[in-house]
Each structure stands twice: as structure tokens, then as C-alpha cells.
Amino acid sequence: MRNDIYELLNRITDEEKIILEGDTSIRKELYTSEDEFVIDSGKLLAQGKLIDIRPHTRFAYFPTHRHNYIEMVCMLKGHLTTHFVDGETLTLHEGDILLLNRHARHDIEPCGKDDIAINFIILPEFFSRTQIFYDRNDILRDFIVASLSDRKNYNDYLLYHAVGILPVENLIENLIWTLTYHKNDMNTIAMSTMDLLLMNLCTLSSDTLTDMSRGSNSITIQALEYIDTHFDNGTLDELAQLTGYSTAYLSRLLKQNTGLNFKQLLQQRRLQEAAYLLENTTLTTEKIIKKIGYENSAYFYRIFEAKYGMSPKDYRLILNR
Template sequence: MRKEILDHIYKITEEEEKIIAGNAAISKELYTSEDEFVVDSAKLLEKGKFIAIRPHTRFAYFPEHRHNYIEMLVMLQGSLTTRIKDGDTIELKTGDILLMNRHARHEILPCSKDDLAMNIIILPEFFSRSSVSYDRENILRDFIIASLSEKNRYSDFLLYHAKGVIAVENLMENLIWTLTVHPNDMNQVVNGTMDLLLMNLAALSADTLKDMRSKGQNITIAALEYIDHNYKDGSLEELAKKTGYTTAHLSRLLKNNTGNNFKQLLQQRKLQQAAYYLENTTLTTERIIENIGYENSAYFYKKFAERYGCPPREYRKKHQLS
């Protein structure tokens, strides 16, 4: 990591100044508005962005919490110790990358000034807009898909020892530099860099990680892949024919493993694709509605506004790159 980037990140934050001054506790209100300690992406990430970075707060104990996003914790310098609830105690060292899903609960022991870790916040929507195709048998892809579900049916984390992996180190440096120097005007570069970073991590998965999938998880992954590629006109009946399972069994499996039924998952995927088109193309809303397979435009407008908080035209105005 280049010295100028590290020097910028090493700067003591306002929160850290208060901790050093004597209030040796994390300011919970900076991270959540809930009674339960769930770190909220809305507190850390500007609207319209899929990815953001935040240096880990040093000098204080970070109490047990989870996130409503996928977190990538990158150890840039020094070390950090985190304890996963009902699981492992992990000591991250320089070059380590820890991916945690939305269900993972963990605490972090205090770090010193020279222990520099970067939190990378990744919204679920990022993985829906991505054109990157991960191998079906890849552990990282399975982890990501399971992480997007409403219920935890997979491991809480994946740990990569990436020190010395030049491609990963270079991409990580590019990502952090871009988000530090150009946080507001390089969304496409940031998304593309993260795609490449995940592709390189996926290539490491087979050699560095243990596959913990079950048969039920594999069926769920296959179902989610089907929805991902057939969101326009896919059906539960066709999925049943492809997998050899009954519609009732698939419905029960999807509900248990994701918290949503087939229709809900299909609708989520349609809306995510619509948002992608609005951000990255000049297609009219009517053409987008046609492309994602909605026949009732009024219903589309209603559901889009429910999910994204504004109508499609306003969403495009806010988020489309110039």
C-alpha cells in the first residue's frame, strides 16, 4: 500500500479523538439507530453508492454487533483480533481479508495506532447488478448468495490470507485510492474494481477454504442462479422441471433458506435489474418494464417506489453516471 494512502488513512478521526480524550467507548449512534447493535449501511454509505470504505475505529473495544450489509475487513498494517459469536477467535494480520455475512455477530478487541484495518461496506444490490459470473461450485459465490438471504444457512465468514498475492494487493490499493480520492464521481470504476477483486478471491477459494455446503444449500443456490438468469419470464414450474423437485418442496426450501418465496425472490431480482438499467443505460422506463418482464406498469411503479423510496425517473436522476 502506497505511503500517501496509508498516511491519509492513519489520520486520527473525530471519534478516535474523543476516545483518546477519555471517553473510551464506541459512539453507537454513529453506527445504528436500533436498540440492537446492527451497523446500518445508511449511516455509513451515501445513497446511490453500492460500496464505501471506513477505517476501523482504533483505541476502543467494539462491542458485539452485526451488519445489514456484507462487510469486507481488510488488514492493511499491524493486527486485529475479532471474536465471532459461537465461533472462532480470529487474529487478522497484514494482508488478511475477512468477509462477513449479514448474520455474523462479532466483537473486536481494541487496536493500537499502528493497527490499521479498513472496513469495506458492500450493499446486497452490488451483487445483483454485477455482470461477473462466479463458478457454480465456487465457495465464494455460494457464500455471497447465502449472505443475501434473510436467514443464515452458511458459515458466518470467509478468511483469505492474501499477503503477497499481487493481483489482490494491487486491486485493493486501487479500490481504496479511488474511494478515498474520488468518493463521489467514479462509481463505475469502483464497481468494476470490486468485481475484479472478487474474481481473484474466488480463484483462491478452492485452495484456501473449506466447502461447508449441504445438499439443501446447493439446491437453493441453483434456484437463485435460475432466478438470476431467468428473471424476465422464469417460473417455479420450470425450475421444478430443471431440478427434479416438486414445486412444493422448492417453495419450502427457498422460504427456509432465504426467508422469501419464489415470487418474492423473482420480484426482487426484476427490481434490481430495473435499477441497474436506470443507472447504466438510457433505456426508457417503458422499455425497462418490458425487458424485465412486467406486464402491469402501474404495479411496477408501485413496487419500485416501495423498494427504492422514489419513482424510476427520480432514481435515474440521482444515480445515473454522467
């Protein structure tokens, strides 16, 4: 990695200066507004962004927490030790890449000055903005699909040992450079680079042995895949015909494994597609509404603003200014 990037990442942050001056506790208000320590993407990401980076805070014990986004920890130098609530301990070394789902609860031992880890913040919407996905039977793909669920029914993490794997190292460096030096003008390039990084990880062997292809998880994944590709005209009846299960069983299963029913999952996917089209095309809002399967414009405007906190017009202006 370029020396100037290492030097930038190795600088003492304002938060770390306070820790080194004697206040060794992590300031929760920088990360969350909730009583439970759930690190909030809204505290870390600029409005409209789907991915970003943040150097891990060193010199202090990071207490038990989880995230409302998918986190990818890249160990660039030194080591980092984390303890999961279930008692498992992992130590990351140079070149390790750790993906954490939104329900993983863990703490982190204090790191030294030469322990450099980068946290990639990845919103769930990132994974639904395009048709790009990863190998059909790959464990990373299944982990990502299941991690979008609102219920904890899958592994807390995936761990990859990527030291010396040149394409992965180059893509991580490119991502860090883009998100550090061009935070506001190369958003699409950064997201495409993240796609390439994840696709490269699919070719590696993961330390996890969890198989997401069995039992109810397999049916849930099949349902989520159907929604992902048929969001414009999909129906629960058609899904039932394709899977061979009754609509009642599928409804219960989706609610149990994702926390959302079929209609809510379909709406979530449609809104994600609308956001992608607003950012990456010149289609009018009315054409986008029809493209994603809605006929009632007033209803679409209401649910879009409820999810994103602004109108489609303002959303497009913010992302393309």
C-alpha cells in the same frame, strides 16, 4: 501501498479523537437506529451507492454487532482480533481479507494507532447488478449467493491470506484510492474493480472448509441461480421441472433458507436489475419495465418506490448527476 494513502488512513478521525479524550465507548448512534446493534448501511453509504469504504475505528472495544450488508475487512497493517458469538476467535494480520455475512455476530478488540484495517461496505444489490459472477464451483461464489439469504444457514465468514499477492494488493489499493479521492464521480469504475478483486479471490485457497454444494443448500443455490438468470420470465413450475422437485417442496425450501418465497425473490431480482439498468443505460423506464418482465407499469412504480424510497426517474438523476 502509496505513502499518501497510508498517511490518510492513519489519521485520527473525529470519532477516535473523542475516544482518546476519555470516552472509550463506541457511539452506537453513529452506526444504527435500532435497539439491537445492527450496523446500518444507510448510516454509512450515500444514497444510490452500492459499495464504499470506512477505516475501522481504533482505540476502543467494538461491542458485539452484525451488519445489514456484506462486509469485507482488509488488514493493511498491524493486526486485529475479533470474537464470534459461537466462541471462535480470529486474528487478522497484514494482507488478510475477511468476508462477513450479514448474520455474523462478533466483537472486536481495541486496535492501536498502527493497526490499519479498511471495511468495505457491500450492499446485496451489488451482486445482482450484472451477469458477472465467479467460478461455478468456487466456495466464494457459494458464500456470496447464500449470504444474500435472510436466514442464517451458512458460515459466518471466509478468510483469505493475500499478503504478497500482487494483483489482489493492487486492486485493493485502486479501490481505496478511487473510493477516497473520487467518491462521487468514479462509481462504475469502483464497482468494476471490486468485481475484479472478488474474481481474483476465487483463485486463492480459503481457510474455510465449508462445502456449500451438498444437500438443501445446493438446491437453494440452484434456485437462486435460476432466478438470477431467468428473472424476466422465470416461473416456479419451470424451476420444478429443471430441478426435479415439486413446486410445494421448492416453495417450502426457499422460504426456509432465504426467508422469501419464489415470487418475492423474483421481484427482488427484477428490482435489482431495474436499478442497474437505470444507472448504466439510457433505456427509458417503460422499456426497462418490459425488459425485466413486468407488464403493469403502475405496479412496478409502486414497488420500486417502496424499495428505494424514490421514483425510477429520481433514482437515475441521483446516480448520474
